[in-house]
Amino acid sequence: MNFKDTYIDAPLYEEDSIIKHYYDAEMPSRYNSNFMLFKHMPTLAEFQYYEQKQLDFHQTHQMKHRRFLFPENQQLPTALLAYIEAQHYVVGSLELYAMLPIEFNGSSFNEEVVIQYVDDALFPSFLAFQYMTDLTYGEIFATEKQHLLKKQFNDSSIQFVVALLDGQIVGSLLLFLTADTVELDSFVIIDSMQRRGIGSTMQQFVMNQHTEQTILLVADGEDTPREMYAKQGYHYCSAWHEIVFVPKE
Known part of the structure; x- marks a missing residue:
């Protein structure tokens, strides 16, 4: 890859x-x-x-x-x-990492959260969640990003995944799909829910849904937890x- x-x-x-x-x-x-x-x-x-x-x-x-x-x-x-x-x-x-779904080894899982794709009913809540998250980069960026998300939601090659706790979104993930690959992007988990196995649970959901495709992950080479990715089953492929x-x- x-x-x-x-x-x-x-x-x-x-x-x-x-x-x-x-x-x-x-x-x-x-x-x-x-x-x-x-x-x-x-x-x-x-x-x-x-x-x-x-x-x-x-x-x-x-x-x-x-x-x-x-x-x-x-x-x-x-x-x-x-x-x-x-x-x-x-x-x-x-840096680019890849793995087969069967290789995934999540360190911990959270049975309290519900993982699902974003549908029409959930999309307004998803937009609100993303807006609050994107405010970190400024109001102009957060507003512009809403237009991009609406465009992506109508693209059949892109899917949104969320983690719900008591009906509230606490994490989100973007998937870029091809016939052979699923690329994970824009992984977000709210600060108060960090280190509670939500990331592993969301990834396991993706692995279960896309058993025949290769999973791809692009990470910041300056801030990449390489040891964690290796433990989860990802293989280093390339860098630019x-x-x-x-x-x-």
Whole structure:
């Protein structure tokens, strides 16, 4: 498995021989919806050209950030990395993990919660739960995200899963589906319910529902609990570098 098997949650705006440019006019504040992905490792001159192109585009569309992804499993060349660091980009990585459902080994489960897909009746409560969660990133982001969730809810290749305790949502999970894979994304559990086996219970629900597909998980390489994933049965597959620049207010 590699990142070509994962879902890019953003519309492709344009493409040439060097980059893919993703842009979502409805989510300008969301970094994951607005970025450039290099098809091959750029030279410093190539990077600077597309850096300026993205800067001009984002300024035109009132976006303050810049974000780039680089080819997976390739190190940034010394000269390029030195330039990136001098420009005060935040350098990070994303890691891809995969497992077969039969390999899942949850450390603990919570029998008090009810796990189910979000249906029409539950969707308003789900939107409210997500809005409160997304307020962490600001009111503008939380409001924009509501439009994205409504669009995703009507997409047959995307499903929402929630954990309910006494009828209230305490956790949520997004699934990107293909014939061969199920990608877990946007895992949220409220602070007061952390470390109570809800995450394992939600994952077990997915494993039971999708027994014939490979389960994928993309995690932040800088903050990845690798030992926990290994104990659960996930296998490391690949990684790619990303950089983000956000000007100080």
